[in-house]
Amino acid sequence: MSARKIVGIAHGPSTQWVFEGTQVRVIDVKRDVRVSGPSAVRAYAAMGLSDAEISAALVFEFPPMRAAQLEVEFVALTVHCECGDRIQATVSNQDVLVHCTCGRSWRVPLRLEASIEADPDAAVESDLQPGNEVISLDALLLARAQQVVDR
Numbered sequence: 001m002s003a004r005k006i007v008g009i010a011h012g013p014s015t016q017w018v019f020e021g022t023q024v025r026v027i028d029v030k031r032d033v034r035v036s037g038p039s040a041v042r043a044y045a046a047m048g049l050s051d052a053e054i055s056a057a058l059v060f061e062f063p064p065m066r067a068a069q070l071e072v073e074f075v076a077l078t079v080h081c082e083c084g085d086r087i088q089a090t091v092s093n094q095d096v097l098v099h100c101t102c103g104r105s106w107r108v109p110l111r112l113e114a115s116i117e118a119d120p121d122a123a124v125e126s127d128l129q130p131g132n133e134v135i136s137l138d139a140l141l142l143a144r145a146q147q148v149v150d151r
C-alpha cells in the first residue's frame with residue numbers, strides 16, 4: 001500500500017492534519033503511539049494505515065500556518081504590592097494596569113513568546129527504552145511481531 005499524503009484541512013479556525021481522503025488525524029496517531037506503543041500501531045494498521053503512513057505521522061512536524069496570536073479571554077490574577085496589600089483583578093485584554101490602594105500601579109503585560117524548550121510529551125518516547133528519546137517504527141513493528149510470536 002502506498003502512503004497517502006498528509007494534508008492540512010481547515011476545521012473552523014484551526015487546521016487539522018490528516019491522511020488525504022481520511023479523517024485520521026496525525027496528532028492522534030502521534031499521541032496514541034506515544035501512549036500505547038505497539039497496540040496503537042496495531043489499531044491504526046487495522047484501520048487501514050500502512051506502516052509507511054504511521055511512520056510518516058510519527059516524524060511529521062506541523063508546519064506554521066499563520067502567525068501566532070494571543071487572545072486573552074479571561075485571566076484572574078493577584079498582584080502582591082510592595083506596600084503589603086494585594087489586588088485581585090480579572091484581565092480581559094492583553095495589557096492591563098492594576099491599581100493598588102496605596103497609589104502604586106502595576107502593568108501586567110500578557111504576551112506570547114515562542115519557547116525553544118520542546119514539550120517532552122510531544123516526542124514519541126518510550127519508558128521501555130531509557131536513553132532513547134524517539135521510538136522507531138521498526139522497534140514498534142518488532143515489538144508487534146514478537147507479541148504475535150508470544151501467543
Ligand SMILES: [Zn+2]
Nearest residue numbers: 081083100102
Ligand atoms: Zn500597594
